[in-house]
Amino acid sequence: MxxxxxxxxxxxxxxxxxxxxxxxxxxxxxxxxxxxxxxxxxxxxxxxxxxxxxxxxxxxxxxxxxxxxxxxxxxxxxxxxxxxxxxxxxxxxxxxxxxxxxxxxxxxxxxxxxxxxxxxxxxxxxxxxxxxxxxxxxxxxxxxxxxxxxxxxxxxxxxxxxxxxxxxxxxxxxxxxxxxxxxxxxxxxxxxxxxxxxxxxxxxxxxxxxxxxxxxxxxxxxxxxxxxxxxxxxxxxxxxxxxxxxxxxxxxxxxGGVAQMQRQNEEKSNLLYEQLDNSKLFKATAAKADRSLTNIPFTTGDKALDERFVTEATQAGLCNLKGHALVGGMRASMYNAFPYAGAKALVEFMQKFEQQVHPSFAVSAL
The missing domain is CATH 3.40.640.10 (Type I PLP-dependent aspartate aminotransferase-like (Major domain))
Structure with missing residues (x-):
């Protein structure tokens, strides 16, 4: 895995x-x-x-x-x-x-x-x-x-x-x-x-x-x-x-230096933000105009469901997604060394999780 x-x-x-x-x-x-x-x-x-x-x-x-x-x-x-x-x-x-x-x-x-x-x-x-x-x-x-x-x-x-x-x-x-x-x-x-x-x-x-x-x-x-x-x-x-x-x-x-790192970080974060913006279960907590490229907190709005998501994500190899104790929920931190494949894996897992929790919810396209 x-x-x-x-x-x-x-x-x-x-x-x-x-x-x-x-x-x-x-x-x-x-x-x-x-x-x-x-x-x-x-x-x-x-x-x-x-x-x-x-x-x-x-x-x-x-x-x-x-x-x-x-x-x-x-x-x-x-x-x-x-x-x-x-x-x-x-x-x-x-x-x-x-x-x-x-x-x-x-x-x-x-x-x-x-x-x-x-x-x-x-x-x-x-x-x-x-x-x-x-x-x-x-x-x-x-x-x-x-x-x-x-x-x-x-x-x-x-x-x-x-x-x-x-x-x-x-x-x-x-x-x-x-x-x-x-x-x-x-x-x-x-x-x-x-x-x-x-x-x-x-x-x-x-x-x-x-x-x-x-x-x-x-x-x-x-x-x-x-x-x-x-x-x-x-x-x-x-x-x-x-x-x-x-x-x-x-x-x-x-x-390729910092300019290339910024482009890659934008690609990773945009992928996850697009999923969050199209999801009926998950929600990004930061205002759109001020969103971070590297640290993306999100939540379902249900503490128990958040905990379930973190547990199942960890079992799937998506580790350290638990949000900071001050705000709860989840947080995906994706710095320079973090691969695009990891962001894609998280989005795919979120889509599957959303279907399991609410089968009637449409799956967002990658």
Missing amino acids: VVYNFSAGPAMMPSEVVEQIKAELTSYKASQMSVMEISHRSDLYAQMFQEAKADLRELLAVPKTHRILFLQGGASMQFTTVPLNLAYKTKRIAFVDTGHWSQTAIADAKLLPDKEVDVIASGHENGYTALPTKIKAQKDYDYVHLTINNTIEGTMFQKLPELAGQTLVGDISSNILGYQHNVDKYGLLYASAQKNIGPAGLTLVIVKEDLLDQEQDLPSMLDYVKLIKEDSNLNTPPVFPIYAAGLVFKWLKKQ
Whole structure:
């Protein structure tokens, strides 16, 4: 039985990359040492790291004005690190509240006693099923924070809000390298690796260097200036996740880069959304205009029936479809490495399930 992993993260990696990791695991570059054993001060690591950084810069078209950091701590660590580094001029931060992860970022920023935190727009009134449309910044802020793709709620900014004169910070953890972001429009972008890049333990930060206070003096591991100076090697970096990410970057280049990944992600998501829109049993929960390319929550509207669907789908090899505990229902997460065949298998299973539950329901055409 073929198994398809719809996990929201950690998520599946390209099979070619996993096989290469397997082949090299005991001896990296014929060194007779595993990549997990090599020194972060060695030439082996330095070459690997520089290649990974160069490939990422190429894939995302990162301008020379921006520096790239490979860090630990997960994206959640950036909820504190970003305001410490960027909110020093006005000490004011604006957030657009689009769901759970933006709320967590807001809560962490509010823990910093000298920062003023404003929520300038929220999707609370519609249950976060749609993005707020009236987003205006009435003050000057050090930055405006956006969670670009909301993995739990299944919404995504297809277009950035017009906020003239404001610096934008974007959490792109769940659609980095799967959607064409214009890096130049942001002062800072950050993303954890375990959704669309590789194993957990690595976080990417892309920051416009002239936004940083070169005279700041923060704790070392929270200080972008110090981290940039040491080229992400201030302490022992997450060597294995960086190695795996580097392999994924090379795989992405072979596939045709981010533009090709976006086209494939659109094909997969469109297939599933078409089924949901034509179904009499299943319903997509996110508003059409704001739908995510990578995380698609849906439901039957009946908790018991949702649970039955998840159980039977798992038995059929369609794994990790249970929705997040905050919203229930089902969720299909389909990142770059997830195959079109998996989306098709899910749609076919949904059609059969719908016929079994309500034989009178017409089966939607693929």
